[in-house]
Amino acid sequence: MVLDTNILIAYLAGEESVVEQLSEWKGSGEPLYLPTVVEAELLSFAKWTPSERRMAEVFLEQHFISIPFDRSTARIAAQIRRATRIALPDAIIAASTFLAHSTLVTRDVTDFRKVPDLRMVTI
Secondary structure, eight states: OEEOHHHHHHHHTTOHHHHHHHHHHHHTTOOOEEEHHHHHHHHTOTTSOHHHHHHHHHHHHHHOEEEOOOHHHHHHHHHHHHHHOOOHHHHHHHHHHHHTTOOEEOSOHHHHTTSTTOOEEOO
16 A cells, blocks of 8 residues: 555654554555655655654655656656646646555545556545
């Protein structure tokens, strides 16, 4: 499963349904992927102290498989963006989902619905 930023925010806020579902997937061995753009979005939260930010970095490193934003991802994201006109970070997340041969976990179904063949679930 590829996680969108809004899912991580809900998880860190302790939202019960999200915590339970991610724990279930993790417990069953389902890989949890994190596009680097999602990591950048999450870690850009300005109200965290340096200590809180470091704890978040360690949490992300320990629990998620990073999907780097590389040339292949950039080209697929550009193709998605040309076809759908969604925001670049969302196009990168969609491209990362395709490259991981996975399903996107998001609450932003409005924009992602524009991407043909993108598998999604919402919690």
